[in-house]
Amino acid sequence: MRAITPEKVNFIRQLPKVELHLHIEGSLEPELMFELASRNQIEIPFKTPEEVRDAYQFTNLQSFLDIYYQGANVLIHEQDFFDLTWAYLLRCKEDNVIHTEIFFDPQTHTERDISFDIACGGIYKALEKAKAELGITSRLIMCFLRHLSEEQAFETLEQAILFKDKIIGIGLDSSEQGNPPEKFARVFKKAQEAGFKLVAHAGEEGPAQNIVDALDILGVDRIDHGVRCVEDENLVQRLAEERVPLTVCPLSNTKLKVFEDMKQHNIVGLLRKGLCVTINSDDPAYFGGYMVDNFLAVAEAFDISDEELTQLSLNAVEASFVSEQEKQIMRKYISGVS
Ligand code: HPA
Ligand code: ZN
DSSP states (O other): OOOOOHHHHHHHHHSOEEEEEEEGGGGOOHHHHHHHHHHTTOOOSOSSHHHHHHTOOOSSHHHHHHHHHHHGGGOOSHHHHHHHHHHHHHHHHHTTEEEEEEEEOHHHHHTTTOOHHHHHHHHHHHHHHHHHHTOOEEEEEEEEETTSOHHHHHHHHHHHHHTTTTOOEEEEESOOTTOOGGGGHHHHHHHHHTTOEEEEEESSSSOHHHHHHIIIIIOOSEEEEOGGGGGOHHHHHHHHHHTOEEEEOHHHHHHTTSSSSGGGOOHHHHHHTTOEEEEOOBSHHHHTOOHHHHHHHHHHHSOOOHHHHHHHHHHHHHHSSSOHHHHHHHHHHHHHHO
């Protein structure tokens, strides 16, 4: 890997950042996993946090998901969800993340008889505290697990509607292959009618057509990942013209073998074609890095200018779900500091 200058490292550290693709369950560090396992008397098949980290050798998305869902078993009480979220927000502060829009997977918890309000309540309280004490703003997005049924998604949407004051949007994650967007066409239509913003993972492991279908069938406001768009030249042109945001996760993509190594990644190419691409950490405890680590990994693999790095932050502001007034404040701050 190419060494980057200390000036570039400093620039990346101080650049104000906005995160739009973060699964809160994927920010569970092995140390906290052990602490919660002990607190809640839950058996985990590891002896030390190092052993947990050694087990994080993934060959594809499913090999990660199996371990990720197992890790979430230690989350039982509202306080656990609060502690998990607060630990992530402290990392945001370190990385100069000024705004974050985070996902949670309620079905991972309701399937274990942990209620929607326990998960949502704990996460939301930490987000509120971060606004007051760290000056970090946020939004909360609830994802359907796409390997589960449409009927289960409808049941989950009913719950989300009860927490509409705390949840801004609905997303779609988990195993993309074999679970195309159209499986959730009706439930997304209902979510849109209920006033939620819409996002979906598409074109991560699945084909470019999933991106087209997420846009045209589900009506999403942005695409999570979307890197396989390059397999359809017309789609790339459309994404550029319509400024459809892609929440790209560089370290996730290399860890899950979507790209063989960072030099093969297409994020910088897509940025230079005028697409609204953004950098995000996805599941930082599992993929080896938070926001700064992801920016550094891209800057190590590509000759990327400070202006382009700033543009990545400005793209995330453009793609965020805050008001135009809040966007203006963030734009000024990013342009003023960088
Ligand atoms: N893809 C699909 N589902 C997920 C991911 C991802 O990158 N992270 C957590 N759930
Ligand atoms: Zn994701």
